[in-house]
Each structure stands twice: as C-alpha cells, then as structure tokens.
Amino acid sequence: MGGSCDTSATGDLPDAAARAFRDSAGDVHLIATHHRHWASIGPTLNDVERDCAHMIYEAGNSPEPDTYDNRGWLETFYTDGDTIHALVAMDYHPDHYPNKDCVVEGQCWYGTTVQATSTDGGYSFTSPPQGTPRFVAGPPYQFDANRSDRLGTFVPSNIVEGDDGYLYAMLSYDWPAREGSCLIRTNNIADPASWRAWVGAVGGFSVEFASPYPVAPGDPAAHECTGVATGIGSPIRSLIKVEGHDLYLAISHVAITEGGVTKTVVRASTSSDLTNWSTPQTVMDLPRYGQFGESCGTHPGVERYQYPSLLDPDSTSINFNTTGSTAYIYATKITYCAGFNRDLVRYPISIDIS
Template sequence: MLLRLLIACLCVAAVTAAGARESPLKESPPTDPPRRETPRREPPLSALTLVGPARTVFKAGRDACDGHDVPDAPARAFREADGGIALFGMHYRNRAFRGRDFDSLKLDCRVVLDSAFKPEPEAFDDRSWIAATWTEDGRTVEALLHEEYHADDYGRCRTKGALACWYNAVLAARSPDGGRSFTRASPPTVVAAVPFRQEVEQGRHRGFFNPSNIFSDGRHRYFYASTTGWAGQPFGVCLFRSDDVSDPARWRAFDGRDFSARFPNPYLKGAKPTGSCAPVAPFPAPVGSVSRHRGTGAWIAVFQAAAGGVFPRPGIYWSTSRNLTTWDAPRLLIAGPTLYDDPCTSGGELVSYPSLVDPAAPGRNFDTVGDTATLFYVTLKTKGCEVTSDRDLVRRPVAVKVWP
C-alpha cells in the first residue's frame, strides 16, 4: 500500500519498492466533541501483553490466488448476515478472507473490487485498497478506500520521483451482498481529498490516506486518516466523525474545537472545503486500528513507528485515550524494524499493518475489545535493501488490562 513509499515522505529519505444491529455501548455515555488538551503521558491507562505465539493466517507463496495477493493493509473484519466472518487487508486487487470463524479463514479468490488504473486524476480510480468496512446487518457494507493516483505513470508529473506527484484520497464504496462485490458511485464519492486538483502543488506527496478502521461510540462513527499536509494544513493524523455512515457526505474532521472541517471532491463544480483538521498526537503516521474497551469505555489504538522521539525502539505500539484526542504515552508491543525504517538494516524482516480484533466482540464490526483480543499484523521479508512480496499475515493473542 502507500506505506512502502510513504517512508520517503515521512522520514525525508527515499526508499524504493503496496444478524443483529450494532449495539450502542452501555458502559459509558456517547462521546461528545473532544477537546484539545495537553497530551497525557503518565500514568499509563492500559497494559497490552502478548500471551501466545504467532500463528500464520496467510502465506503469500502458499495461499495466493495470483501475484497481487499479498497482505498490504491492516486487517478489517465484519460478521456476515449468516454469522460467518469476512476479513479484508490485501492488495489493490481486493479479495476477502472468509470462514465460519477466525480459525477457518481462507482467501476467497473472487475479486470484490479491482483497480482500473485510469489515467484521469478526476476519476479517482487508479489503485484502490479496501481500508475500512462498516455494516449494520451483514449484507449492506460501507467501505472506505485508500486511493492512490500515480501521476508519474501517466505523464502528468512535472518533477521526478513517484512521491513528488503522488495524489491520494479517501473514497467511499458500498457492497449490497455482504462484501462479495463493491461498487463506486459516478462521479466518485470522495470522503477526504486535498482542496485542489492533481496538478497543483506538485513536487511532494499530497492528500489523505490510510484510513483506520471505522469505530463507534454508540452515537457516532469515527476513523483516523493521515495527511502529509499542504499550505494551511499541517502534517499529521486527523479524526473524522459521522452520524450516518451510509451517507459519505456527512463525514467531518475535527478542527481542534469541533467536527466541522470537510474535504470534498475538488473536481466537482461548487465543491468547497471548510477549515483544516487538527492533527492528533502521538501518532507519527497512519493508525492501524482503534478499539473501545467494553469494560471501561477507553479507546485503544495500535500503530507502527520508527525509532525516534517518544519511540525508543522501532516496532508496533499502542496508546490509550478517554476522548480520542488526548492519548497516553505510546508503549511498545512488538519490537522490530517497520516499513518506516531502512530495509537495508532490517536484518531480513519487517513488521507492519497492526490491527487489534476481539473475535468475541458482540457487534458485527469488531470495533470493541474485552480483556483478551488478537493482534493481526504483517511480516515482510527483505532482500538487501528491497522489501519483497514475501510477506505473511499473522496473529497473536493479547491480554488487555485497562484501569478505570
């Protein structure tokens, strides 16, 4: 996905190389618009502990349907209408894992959403990943797409280098059949895009990208998305909220005081962005997933980070929050070089794309956790300074403790 080449933009160093209705939580009241506060560092709000070995869910050389089948995004799961499980997290030729439970998941070779490689940036249909899903009934599934437009592939880049003209957006798609096929609207439904067209501000990567899972406080739906920023918009991770996930036009970003910033399709006549979004610390880049702890109502986010600043070692981290904008000090869960680190010094393997899922979650969308959960993540083999397509989707059991 974007993460492989995003390293260059984030680290300023180029690297070469992709039923029942959901029930409101009763443990705590719905979240009101969060306030900007000084980040809380101590004491920690939670403890996550690995309590078992890694188990391989998918191995590219063994389980792939074709050469596009590599895990290339955080795992996103939902419970189908008949009680089965669908899980996404593959490449831009999108396929799903399916099974009666998480132990029986197998890759279904039907393509549920393909990438069209259209050369027109206004089509927003170059390469797309299913990055988040939400369903109320297991049949109609709303999705957020991470869409990449590679202007250098189509002669629309005035400068050199892939990142210099990379143009990203978060789009909406919908499935009427439990995630067995997804369709886009025409013109495309843009959830978040830069407020200018592709040819503007060339020379650096631009856009919104890598949305987290969609998660709920019982009243609203939320997701985080990253942006490298532009004039008037800082770099960082932004929080989006909606009161109706079935209407993609209702997503708004937190501007530091309220959810009022919006970033519509810049190619539509009359489309006007409003405001800018306020980056949320301590996330250095995309958020893997956010889960609400059923016992306390606290939020737990998992993500990856390179060493530096508040991150003493590279690896997969977690942080906890009471209000979605103020998070405690990140803590290391799995140590190891990530896609944000130099593959030349990785020792042969990277870890990336973390996502926390509780198979026992009562809702359809697995956006809550109890005192146990499963960490899904991807291991990627390197060869010299190259990140290869030899990668596995793995999972490990985790114990969760949150202090009231």
C-alpha cells in the same frame, strides 16, 4: 493466514491493515489485501480460508486524478448485518500511467478517501460510478506534478460507534505545511459527503472536506482537518473500543528512541472522548520494512513488518471494532529480496486497563 490466490496472476498479497466483519450468514470476512482484493472467509476469525472465487473490489485504474478512481485499497468496513460500507484509500501515482509525469520519479503521491458498498454479504464491493458522489475526504488542492512529496488523506482506521449516535474514524493526512491524524464522523454512512472533521474544542466537527475538482475552493485551509492524538504518531492503524470500559484504544507503528537505541514499535494510547489521548505505551517491538534506509541491497533475506492492526477473535461486535482483555496484533511480514512473497501473521497480546 488463510492462504493466498495465485499472486503472479492476481496480485493478491497483504498490503494493508487487517480488518474483519461478520456477514448476515454469520461468516467472518478477513481482509488485508492489495489494490485487487480477495478475502479470507470462515466461521470464526481463527478459521478462515482464502476465497479465490471472488475478487471483491478493484478501482478503475483511471490515469486522471480528478476521477477519484485510480488504485484503491479497501481499508475499513462497517455493517449493520446486511449492507457493508467501506472507506477506500484511493492512491494516485502518475508513474503508474503512460505519458504521465512527476518532478521526482516515484513521488507525487496524491491520496483521497472514497466510499464503497457491498449488498451481497461482502463478496463484491462497488464505488459510485465516476462523475457521481464518491468523495469522502481529501486535499482541497488539485494534483500538482511539480510537488515531490505526499498530499492528501490516507489510511482510514476502523469505524467505531460513539455514544452520541455518530460513527467515528481516524484518517492520516499530509497538507502542504503539516501532517498527522484527524478525527472524522458521520451520522449517515451511506452518504459520502456527510463526514465532518474535528478542528478543536471550539470549532468541533465543523470542517467539510471539499473536492478541488473541477474548481478548488477559494479558501483551501478552511477544508483542512486538525491533528488529534499527536503523541501516538501517524498513521493510526486501528481504532478500537475496549469492552467493559468507557475507552477507545488506538495503535500506531512508529520509530522511538529508548536507551540510546532507535527502533520501530507498535504503540497504544487510550481515550474516553477520542480527542484527548493518554501517554502512549509500547506494545511490542516490530521492525518496520524500509525503515532506516534498509533495502534488499543492505538486508537480503531479513524479515520486517508493515501495517499492524489489532483484532480480537472474540470481539462482541460484528465489525470487530471492540476488544476484550486479549487480542492479536496482525501485521504483514515482508522479506527483503523476496519480491511480492508476503505473509499475514499475528502475535497475541494482553490488554490491561488500570
């Protein structure tokens, strides 16, 4: 959809959930990209073309985890029509850098969430310079090369408006003893330190994420969010308001077993308050790339999918964070043994709220 720039030269490929926003000139920007970012732009979401003239974002590729400036993915956007705010999934993998070690090669994934902003209509985004406030969320623990699994925050969802004047989003998290999705909110999206996380009906939005650098907090657990929407699975790729209903809709891409058959599907759940969610329903079967031990060696030429998200071309929101009764599931199609040759595809769905 919308073509691509020269992948061999630019690394341009769909490697995140598709998001969209409308700029102040009325153009739609569709973004689903790698850690070097390009957008597809056009008059409508149905009519966008790749803009290879503007690389809109690239993080600093720092070899040090405490910079929060490693490899970053623009994951979600929110605009008032002029300034466009973004949340960046910042990934640190030591094996991307010379003389950096990990106890298990390819592991030691350390994830944080940082801020980025565009003031030119979405044609370029910047994060605050290294050493200035950019940390939105992350683990209250320093990177440990002896830890073999993931640690941190990952995959911000859409940003949606609440009835209370706050903006809300979901983050997936992996803490030392648990994982899931947490609900965060802010009343000042320009301030990366303003986001707070929900910890339950009693504590409400009382958790303040704490950077562990230069010194980790004395009680790290006090800076861990609590899981919500546990039944739908994590990560929650899209968080959308349903137009004409006092409801939010969330989707995930998970493995389930039906009739004795285990498969991966897109599932949806609804909520009126973002903390209590309905029993998930299957939207569509969507075989996931890398699931069940599949690889190029076992499934050459077979097509699989990643990063499903929900977008309605007729959304009434300039942030495309609402949907009517019809929409599309966007996903990245990946073929085993095809290298970085990927395609962004979409499938029509109907949304029936009963």
